Amino acid sequence: xxxxxxxxxxxxxxxxxxxxxxxxxxDLYANPNAIHSISQKLSRGIEKCREVIAExxxxxxxxxxxxxxxxxxxxxxxxxxxDQADAGKKIIITSPxxxxxxxxxxxxxxxxxxxxxxxxxxxKDGFVQIASLEKLLNENKGKVAMVTIMAANNETGVIQPYVxxxxxxxxxxxxxxxxxxxxxxxGEFNFEKSGLDYAVCSGHKLGALSGSGFVVxxxxxxxxxxxxxxxxxxGLRGGTQHYLGIETLAIAMKxxxxxxxxxxxxxxxxxxxxxxxxxxxxxxVIVGEGAKRLAGTxxxxxxxxxxxxxxIELESHDIFVTTxxxxxxxxxxxxxxxxxxxxxxxxxxxxxxISLSYSHGEKEYSAMASALKAAYTKLRKIQSF
Amino acid sequence: xxxxxxxxxxxxxxxxxxxxxxxxxxDLYANPNAIHSISQKLSRGIEKCREVIAExxxxxxxxxxxxxxxxxxxxxxxxxxxDQADAGKKIIITSPxxxxxxxxxxxxxxxxxxxxxxxxxxxKDGFVQIASLEKLLNENKGKVAMVTIMAANNETGVIQPYVxxxxxxxxxxxxxxxxxxxxxxxGEFNFEKSGLDYAVCSGHKLGALSGSGFVVxxxxxxxxxxxxxxxxxxGLRGGTQHYLGIETLAIAMKxxxxxxxxxxxxxxxxxxxxxxxxxxxxxxVIVGEGAKRLAGTxxxxxxxxxxxxxxIELESHDIFVTTxxxxxxxxxxxxxxxxxxxxxxxxxxxxxxISLSYSHGEKEYSAMASALKAAYTKLRKIQSF
Numbered sequence: 001x002x003x004x005x006x007x008x009x010x011x012x013x014x015x016x017x018x019x020x021x022x023x024x025x026x027d028l029y030a031n032p033n034a035i036h037s038i039s040q041k042l043s044r045g046i047e048k049c050r051e052v053i054a055e056x057x058x059x060x061x062x063x064x065x066x067x068x069x070x071x072x073x074x075x076x077x078x079x080x081x082x083d084q085a086d087a088g089k090k091i092i093i094t095s096p097x098x099x100x101x102x103x104x105x106x107x108x109x110x111x112x113x114x115x116x117x118x119x120x121x122x123x124k125d126g127f128v129q130i131a132s133l134e135k136l137l138n139e140n141k142g143k144v145a146m147v148t149i150m151a152a153n154n155e156t157g158v159i160q161p162y163v164x165x166x167x168x169x170x171x172x173x174x175x176x177x178x179x180x181x182x183x184x185x186x187g188e189f190n191f192e193k194s195g196l197d198y199a200v201c202s203g204h205k206l207g208a209l210s211g212s213g214f215v216v217x218x219x220x221x222x223x224x225x226x227x228x229x230x231x232x233x234x235g236l237r238g239g240t241q242h243y244l245g246i247e248t249l250a251i252a253m254k255x256x257x258x259x260x261x262x263x264x265x266x267x268x269x270x271x272x273x274x275x276x277x278x279x280x281x282x283x284x285v286i287v288g289e290g291a292k293r294l295a296g297t298x299x300x301x302x303x304x305x306x307x308x309x310x311x312i313e314l315e316s317h318d319i320f321v322t323t324x325x326x327x328x329x330x331x332x333x334x335x336x337x338x339x340x341x342x343x344x345x346x347x348x349x350x351x352x353x354i355s356l357s358y359s360h361g362e363k364e365y366s367a368m369a370s371a372l373k374a375a376y377t378k379l380r381k382i383q384s385f
Numbered sequence: 386x387x388x389x390x391x392x393x394x395x396x397x398x399x400x401x402x403x404x405x406x407x408x409x410x411x412d413l414y415a416n417p418n419a420i421h422s423i424s425q426k427l428s429r430g431i432e433k434c435r436e437v438i439a440e441x442x443x444x445x446x447x448x449x450x451x452x453x454x455x456x457x458x459x460x461x462x463x464x465x466x467x468d469q470a471d472a473g474k475k476i477i478i479t480s481p482x483x484x485x486x487x488x489x490x491x492x493x494x495x496x497x498x499x500x501x502x503x504x505x506x507x508x509k510d511g512f513v514q515i516a517s518l519e520k521l522l523n524e525n526k527g528k529v530a531m532v533t534i535m536a537a538n539n540e541t542g543v544i545q546p547y548v549x550x551x552x553x554x555x556x557x558x559x560x561x562x563x564x565x566x567x568x569x570x571x572g573e574f575n576f577e578k579s580g581l582d583y584a585v586c587s588g589h590k591l592g593a594l595s596g597s598g599f600v601v602x603x604x605x606x607x608x609x610x611x612x613x614x615x616x617x618x619x620g621l622r623g624g625t626q627h628y629l630g631i632e633t634l635a636i637a638m639k640x641x642x643x644x645x646x647x648x649x650x651x652x653x654x655x656x657x658x659x660x661x662x663x664x665x666x667x668x669x670v671i672v673g674e675g676a677k678r679l680a681g682t683x684x685x686x687x688x689x690x691x692x693x694x695x696x697i698e699l700e701s702h703d704i705f706v707t708t709x710x711x712x713x714x715x716x717x718x719x720x721x722x723x724x725x726x727x728x729x730x731x732x733x734x735x736x737x738x739i740s741l742s743y744s745h746g747e748k749e750y751s752a753m754a755s756a757l758k759a760a761y762t763k764l765r766k767i768q769s770f
Contacts, residue, residue, distance in 0.1 A: 011415070068624060071625075075623070108613065227611075228486050228493065239486075240587065
């Protein structure tokens with residue numbers, strides 16, 4: 001089996017599984033906020049995990065707030081910024097290629113809280129145009145509550161100019177959130193060097209337990225609770241901590257840090273795979289090809305061949321991919337992200353997303369190349385649209 | 386070892402551990418929202434769990450929305466009700482004995498959103514006075530946005546008249562939320578029969594994985610997202626589902642349902658234990674003794690002996706208890722809940738909370754009685770205050 005949907009979710013990492021097998025035989029289960037020694041051990045464990053993760057992410061431990069994952073993190077950050085924004089700051093700048101949680105959250109603030117949305121321009125690779133952001137910031141001086149533009153796209157893997165965007169926003173005194181869900185654990189990232197005000201992470205994208213994650217906040221006092229509680233996470237995220245998730249997050253983050261150098265080799269193999277397919281099928285299109293992308297992500301389409309058909313063919317070879325984003329791929333239509341990039345339906349309805357991790361390489365790409373070639377050869381005889 | 390802090394958190398149940406050990410050897414990890422067969426299996430698994438839980442809770446599957454636990458559930462319900470409340474409905478009725486998440490959340494709505502809080506009266510056992518709620522509802526006709534009064538108290542275990550309160554609120558056309566965190570999994574509960582509009586559950590209180598939980602909503606369209614996302618949980622709670630947590634929740638809820646008849650025996654043993662202690666130490670006070678309480682909860686104090694000292698003595702016998710609520714027991718003061726009940730500091734600073742589950746009985750209570758007697762005998766010679 002080749003699981004090639006890491007942008008959707010990662011299977012539990014091997015070291016995480018090994019850890020959990022041992023962990024299940026312990027008696028270390030309690031409310032980390034109680035006073036007895038089991039709780040105190042758990043509580044110290046959480047703080048140790050926070051240090052390990054801070055080291056891996058490039059921030060201070062007290063800039064990390066554990067939660068249930070990126071959707072909560074994004075909702076929390078938006079709430080913190082927008083619920084307290086000055087009355088005169090009613091503009092939010094975003095992009096047309098965000099993960100659906102962003103437009104869905106912003107639609108609420110637009111419809112219910114009187115904010116106005118403005119979008120930056122992107123090029124044909126789905127790469128955000130810095131000049132466009134600068135123009136919007138200049139045109140709306142003093143009126144912008146927040147800029148929210150992702151760090152790496154979940155469908156194409158295109159890595160956005162988040163450092164430059166952070167610089168620009170800082171110059172303009174505007175809060176900048178960049179959705180780092182697809183970058184952390186899949187690409188080089190250092191919070192402090194990035195200049196970001198906020199970042200988010202979902203544990204399940206890295207092979208930690210589902211339901212775990214965190215936000216990173218440059219200036220923690222700016223955070224206000226979305227999930228109320230007691231003193232957990234310094235009063236800024238209530239709820240008994242998902243300590244098992246946090247423990248596995250630390251393992252996964254450390255595993256990624258220790259293996260980050262493998263990303264280069266992964267990318268080399270991916271580019272060979274893409275060249276191989278394009279050589280065999282010159283009509284195939286790799287979306288976002290012209291931009292820097294995540295090492296293990298390929299979004300590829302063949303004109304007139306339906307993505308779901310390709311996905312099913314690959315699955316018959318025990319290869320698991322998706323069509324565009326996991327969250328929306330039940331829709332047999334060109335995704336909104338691709339539409340915004342100007343990708344036509346011939347390609348847009350035909351794409352599959354292949355996403356691997358740093359633990360993969362030549363072996364997986366070679367098997368996928370064979371299977372994908374067989375799929376295209378078979379399906380182009382019976383083009384579905 | 387006797388772990389007696391089930392009101393704080395439950396260790397993973399044995400069937401949950403056994404399930405997870407097997408589960409860790411599978412390849413069933415993916416984003417449940419993707420289109421390939423692994424995801425579809427996970428997605429069907431989630432729906433199967435929803436059915437199992439609905440059966441155990443006494444509701445329809447589509448009334449359940451999975452989340453990270455009760456703190457999120459409560460924040461979500463408050464957001465859903467209060468963000469959409471009519472402009473003229475600015476009163477919230479609550480009680481002085483709620484878990485800290487409730488007053489902390491309400492403080493936000495009071496300070497930032499213009500709501501006014503009113504509190505019902507309680508008796509010396511911390512039992513909510515229905516007449517007081519009725520009076521408040523009558524005095525504030527048409528102005529009450531929500532009533533939020535818990536179903537069972539986390540410190541004393543006192544079970545509140547939530548069915549009567551639900552009836553009253555329905556008669557007055559007022560939304561009623563009852564914090565069921567301590568009741569579900571520890572006492573008899575049926576959502577439909579209860580008449581509640583909303584209920585919440587935290588998986589870790591039942592021996593499921595941390596970071597899991599759900600809300601139950603009588604009329605789901607009343608819910609509006611707190612955590613934004615895609616189509617997960619019918620668009621009402623975003624974020625890739627904590628599917629491992631959900632799977633263990635179903636196991637834990639079923640285990641509780643299958644064993645609910647054991648609660649009666651647990652209560653009998655608890656009452657024997659309490660009688661035994663009071664016979665040996667007539668000065669000891671069991672807080673909330675006059676009211677119906679959760680089968681496995683005892684909050685007991687000895688005048689002038691500090692709760693933390695007792696807790697430490699018991700821990701030297703490998704017995705793990707807390708002083709009042711897990712979330713606040715680092716404070717060596719009488720808890721707010723006990724203060725509201727009129728418990729004086731002589732007792733209030735001296736209480737320990739013993740909370741067991743349906744898997745316990747005579748053996749644990751007998752060992753705890755010996756240890757607690759030894760602790761009181763030792764400590765009353767050196768009373769700390």
